[in-house]
Amino acid sequence: MHSLGERILYIRKKNKLTQKDFADLINVARSSIGKLENDEVSPSAATLLEISKAFNVSIDWLITGKNYSKNNEIIKYTNEEIVNIIENASDEDKEFIYMFFNKFKKLFKDN
Numbered sequence: 339m340h341s342l343g344e345r346i347l348y349i350r351k352k353n354k355l356t357q358k359d360f361a362d363l364i365n366v367a368r369s370s371i372g373k374l375e376n377d378e379v380s381p382s383a384a385t386l387l388e389i390s391k392a393f394n395v396s397i398d399w400l401i402t403g404k405n406y407s408k409n410n411e412i413i414k415y416t417n418e419e420i421v422n423i424i425e426n427a428s429d430e431d432k433e434f435i436y437m438f439f440n441k442f443k444k445l446f447k448d449n
Contacts, residue, residue, distance in 0.1 A: 343377035345400055349393050350375070364388040 339345050350360045350371070357371040366374075366385055373379045381389070390397045398404060424435055 339403060341377050342380070342400060343375045345395075345403060346371075346381075346389065347375040349389065349395065353393065363392050 339348055350357070353360075355363070358368045361368040361371050364385060365388055370379065374381055374385075386397050386400055389395065389400060424432060427435060
């Protein structure tokens, strides 16, 4: 993947999203996605930040192709998988999970 557009396309396809679904997640018009993927336009800083947050990739990786996410993999669980994990967790683990989600939510709210 040599270009920013190729990396955006990779993220979208890796997460099995349509252009419309991807656009909705990052708060841009669907018509912008094809242009971004084909390097016809450059994303705004706000769009780069939205992609970075939504798909756990660094802005550096999006722009340069270097320093991919911490585990070098896009992690995407379905809602069903998350619910299943929580339902099967012990009470102690559930408490930790809820605490983690609350801290995670606060982190993104503050940014």
